[in-house]
Amino acid sequence: xxxTTPEVTTATSGLTAHQLxxxxxxxxxxxxxxxxxxxxxxxxLYPLIWLIGASFKTxxxxxxxxxxxxxxxxxxxxxxxxxxxxxxxxxxFFWNTFLIIFPKVLFTAISATMVAYGFARFEFPGKKILxxxxxxxxxxxxxxxxxxxxxxxxxxxxxDSFLPLWVPSAFAGDAFFVFMLIQFLxxxxxxxxxxxxxxxxxxxxxLIFIVVPLLKPAIISVxxxxxxxxxxxxxGPLIYISSVEKYPVSxxxxxxxxxxxxxxxxxxxxxxxxxxxxALAVFFIAQKHFIEGISSGGVKG
Amino acid sequence: MAGLQLNNVDKTYPNGFKAVHGIDLEIEDGEFMVLVGPSxxxxxxxxxMIAGLExxxxxxxxxxxxxxxxxxxGKRGIAMVFQNYALYPHMKVTKNLDFGLRLKRRPKDEIxxxxxxxxxTLEIEELLDRLPKELSGGQAQRVAVGRALIxxxxxxxxxxxLSNLDAKLRASMRVRITDLHKRLKExxxxxxxxxxxxxxxxxxxxxxxxxxxxxxxxxxxxxPVTLYERPANAFVGGFIGMPEMNLADATLSLDDGGRIRxxxxxxxxxxxxxxxxxxxxxxxxxxxxxxxxxxxxxxxxNALTGIVRIVEFLGHEVNLHIEIxxxxxxxxxxxxxxxxxxxxxxxxxxxxxxxxxxxxDRDTGQNASLGG
Ligand SMILES: Nc1ncnc2c1ncn2[C@@H]1O[C@H](COP(=O)(O)OP(=O)(O)O)[C@@H](O)[C@H]1O
Ligand SMILES: [Mg+2]
Numbered sequence: 028x029x030x031t032t033p034e035v036t037t038a039t040s041g042l043t044a045h046q047l048x049x050x051x052x053x054x055x056x057x058x059x060x061x062x063x064x065x066x067x068x069x070x071x072l073y074p075l076i077w078l079i080g081a082s083f084k085t086x087x088x089x090x091x092x093x094x095x096x097x098x099x100x101x102x103x104x105x106x107x108x109x110x111x112x113x114x115x116x117x118x119x120f121f122w123n124t125f126l127i128i129f130p131k132v133l134f135t136a137i138s139a140t141m142v143a144y145g146f147a148r149f150e151f152p153g154k155k156i157l158x159x160x161x162x163x164x165x166x167x168x169x170x171x172x173x174x175x176x177x178x179x180x181x182x183x184x185x186x187d188s189f190l191p192l193w194v195p196s197a198f199a200g201d202a203f204f205v206f207m208l209i210q211f212l213x214x215x216x217x218x219x220x221x222x223x224x225x226x227x228x229x230x231x232x233x234l235i236f237i238v239v240p241l242l243k244p245a246i247i248s249v250x251x252x253x254x255x256x257x258x259x260x261x262x263g264p265l266i267y268i269s270s271v272e273k274y275p276v277s278x279x280x281x282x283x284x285x286x287x288x289x290x291x292x293x294x295x296x297x298x299x300x301x302x303x304x305x306a307l308a309v310f311f312i313a314q315k316h317f318i319e320g321i322s323s324g325g326v327k328g
Numbered sequence: 329m330a331g332l333q334l335n336n337v338d339k340t341y342p343n344g345f346k347a348v349h350g351i352d353l354e355i356e357d358g359e360f361m362v363l364v365g366p367s368x369x370x371x372x373x374x375x376x377m378i379a380g381l382e383x384x385x386x387x388x389x390x391x392x393x394x395x396x397x398x399x400x401x402g403k404r405g406i407a408m409v410f411q412n413y414a415l416y417p418h419m420k421v422t423k424n425l426d427f428g429l430r431l432k433r434r435p436k437d438e439i440x441x442x443x444x445x446x447x448x449t450l451e452i453e454e455l456l457d458r459l460p461k462e463l464s465g466g467q468a469q470r471v472a473v474g475r476a477l478i479x480x481x482x483x484x485x486x487x488x489x490l491s492n493l494d495a496k497l498r499a500s501m502r503v504r505i506t507d508l509h510k511r512l513k514e515x516x517x518x519x520x521x522x523x524x525x526x527x528x529x530x531x532x533x534x535x536x537x538x539x540x541x542x543x544x545x546x547x548x549x550x551x552p553v554t555l556y557e558r559p560a561n562a563f564v565g566g567f568i569g570m571p572e573m574n575l576a577d578a579t580l581s582l583d584d585g586g587r588i589r590x591x592x593x594x595x596x597x598x599x600x601x602x603x604x605x606x607x608x609x610x611x612x613x614x615x616x617x618x619x620x621x622x623x624x625x626x627x628x629x630n631a632l633t634g635i636v637r638i639v640e641f642l643g644h645e646v647n648l649h650i651e652i653x654x655x656x657x658x659x660x661x662x663x664x665x666x667x668x669x670x671x672x673x674x675x676x677x678x679x680x681x682x683x684x685x686x687x688x689d690r691d692t693g694q695n696a697s698l699g700g
Contacts, residue, residue, distance in 0.1 A: 150342065218414035221381050226428035226475075227402030236427075240418040 082297040089292050105301075108294030113271050113282065117298060120279035127192045127264075127275055128257045134197030135204060135253045136246055142199040143208030144234050148220070164202040177266060191267045192260075196253070204249045211245040212238070247316040255306045276302045330392035330405065330482035331357040332378065332520055338386030339373050339544075347373045348544045350387065355537075358518030360509050362535035364525055366567070370544040371524040372487055378522060379408050379485050391483060402431075407476035408485040412492060413468045415460035421471050422456045428479050446478045449508070466497045473505070486523040490530065498530075506534050528568055532556070540564050560695055562688040565615050571647065574621060576655040577690060578614040580607055588614060588687075591653025595630045598682035607687055607696035615686035618647070618660040624679045631677040639670060650676060 073095075080095030082104050092098060109117045145151075146158060180191040199205050219241065223233045239246070261277045268274060274282060280298055284290060332355040339348035347370045355361045363371045376382040378389055380401035388395050396404045407428075415424050422443060423430075429439045447453045450470045460468060469489060476484055486505075490498045505523075512519050525531055531538050532552045540547040540555070540563070547567075548560040559565035565573045578590040586597030586605070597605065624631050634652035646666045648659045659678055670676075687697040 216412075216414075218410050218412060219416055221379075221401075222408070222410060222414040222416070222475075223427070224381065225379060225401045225406065225408045226479075227431045228427075229400070229402075232431060237416060240416075243418075 078296055079300055082300045084293055086291055086293045104293030104297035108297040115272060120274055120276045123273055124275040127189050128254060131193035131196050131257050132250050132253045135201055136250050138197055138199040139204040139208055139249055140246060142205050143212055144238055147209045147212035161202050161205060165206055186267060187269045192263050208245055215241050244316045247313055251313055254309055258306050330520060331355055332483055333390040336387035337384060339377060340385045351546050353539060355520055357520055358513055360521045360534060360536040362523045362525060362531040362538045363541060364528060364531040364538055365541035367526055369541045371541055375485050375487055375522060375524050379406055380404055405482040406485055407479045407481035409472045409476050409489045411488040413472040415468060415471060417460050421458055424471060425474050425478050442478050446474045450474045465493050469501060484519050484521045488525055502530060502534060540567060558698055561693040562613050563693060565686055569617055571618050571658050573615050573617045574657045576614050578612050580609050580612045582609045590614060593632050593653060600682035601685050604697045604699040605687060611690035613688040613690050615688060616680040617684060618658040620681040620684035621659040622679045622681060623661050624677050626677045628677055628679060631679040633675060633677050636672050636674045636676055638672060
């Protein structure tokens with residue numbers, strides 16, 4: 028025992044030194060980890076930060092000064108950009124976007140909910156085939172249907188109008204949303220709806236008074252997705268809208284690149300900043316429901 | 329003012345599974361009928377067909393004088409209480425209660441009066457402003473009953489309404505529901521009740537009559553006393569009663585005044601049983617309730633001898649688990665008659681009380697000791 032004691036003591040102090048080293052190493056690795064994460068995060072965010080900073084710069088400074096803090100902040104880009112080189116201001120383009128988004132979001136919510144309710148809660152002839160069709164549409168790349176759709180709308184005479192942009196959605200044309208709502212509804216117990224039927228509600232009243240409130244988080248998610256995707260949609264308007272007075276924001280941004288011989292980059296950037304604000308604002312306002320909707324729609328099935 | 333009638337009702341689910349096999353059931357106006365049976369015996373299916381939540385594959389359901397097969401649930405004059413309450417989660421308790429009346433566009437003052445009355449009856453006045461998620465199980469249950477009561481339906485349907493409550497609350501809700509039924513009757517607006525449960529205590533204590541079901545068939549419809557004393561078949565005998573009735577394969581011979589052979593042991597048929605017996609002799613199932621299987625002195629006449637396996641001392645009574653000729657039997661004896669020195673492994677003699685012995689035909693399961 029007496030022989031081994033000093034060895035034990037040295038071993039203990041050695042262990043303490045070892046522990047200290049371990050601690051230091053943990054601290055260093057944590058620091059490195061956070062630095063890397065912060066750097067990558069900043070890298071991802073940099074274009075956005077630069078965009079916002081650059082929108083307050085003069086056109087010449089944008090290329091002279093690589094930093095994102097403008098040396099002489101100016102609203103010039105916003106004021107001139109808003110005016111545009113066309114007879115219309117950006118107010119017009121925002122209004123056009125609204126004219127597309129509003130009916131599209133509204134009717135998507137209504138039609139997708141109704142179709143999902145039908146699929147999730149009723150038995151009808153041909154249900155299997157129709158559901159398979161729905162999934163097929165979901166899997167089909169969008170571009171495949173572009174040409175037949177274009178020909179169809181041309182024959183109806185809807186070219187250069189907003190109709191081709193939102194009418195398909197009003198008939199539950201967005202298979203993804205229908206599918207999402209069906210999955211969500213499948214996880215909701217039927218008891219409440221049965222109680223409502225016993226209380227004397229018909230299918231439609233059950234939908235309005237019971238199913239829609241239960242589906243609220245999912246429907247809000249649908250609206251948000253549709254809002255953001257429509258706001259950002261470039262190809263749709265590019266194909267169907269030809270006159271400048273009907274341009275939505277996404278097309279109008281490109282307009283300033285096309286028409287001026289020397290690009291006024293600060294104007295373009297300023298308008299880009301304005302273009303992303305509605306989506307950001309709506310997202311943050313509805314964030315709570317949105318997250319709820321995704322998680323509850325995704326986990327169960 | 330409506331009785332209820334099921335005539336040869338069938339149910340086949342879309343997947344081809346036949347859940348209900350042509351059942352006939354007549355429930356009188358104002359009667360409290362309990363549907364009881366093991367899980368999966370189609371109690372809920374039957375109730376849901378009455379409610380109109382499941383289609384009826386064959387036969388007819390009448391409420392009062394109306395065939396309701398094709399009527400929507402809301403038009404059948406019924407109200408239903410679900411097992412997990414099924415309250416509307418986004419509506420306050422008041423709105424939950426009067427949802428049905430609002431759909432019917434009843435005048436506002438009438439709705440208010442009904443809500444007050446019902447919430448008073450069920451003592452949920454202070455809960456009216458809460459959301460369902462802010463209620464305890466017992467409170468949610470009372471709101472669910474209130475939502476049914478407020479419509480003054482002709483027929484109340486309950487699907488295992490108490491099975492999510494703890495034992496104590498279940499007992500008090502049980503009394504509350506029977507009480508309510510009685511009170512409605514006294515007030516001159518009797519309500520017919522169909523109450524589904526798998527719990528025989530609920531069935532025996534609540535039902536005016538009880539309908540015992542198994543695999544989509546009705547095994548017996550009778551009042552609690554008849555069901556206990558004169559089970560129509562071995563299934564009902566075994567299902568009703570605690571602990572379960574002892575059932576053992578035996579052979580009946582009618583020579584020499586009649587004998588029952590159980591393995592190597594033979595007992596005589598006593599006059600009490602003989603007078604009731606309608607069996608022609610042969611393979612039978614011998615049934616005796618643990619409470620009627622008396623401990624007697626070794627060597628007593630007409631007793632079966634067996635070996636004690638387990639002694640369960642419950643205080644007021646003792647459960648003896650006994651093995652007789654390879655069959656497990658239970659005998660319940662009052663604790664004052666219990667010999668404290670009895671141990672597992674002892675040999676005992678037991679006498680099945682003739683008055684309570686049941687003889688079932690082994691092939692059909694039918695009771696052959698109910699008298700002519
Ligand atoms: N939607 C359905 N499709 C197919 N079979 C079902 C369906 N619902 C219930 N069943 C079957 O019908 C039988 C009776 O079910 P149920 O009425 O719920 O029984 P209980 O309420 O007595 O426990 C069970 O075997 C069950 O598996
Ligand atoms: Mg059930």
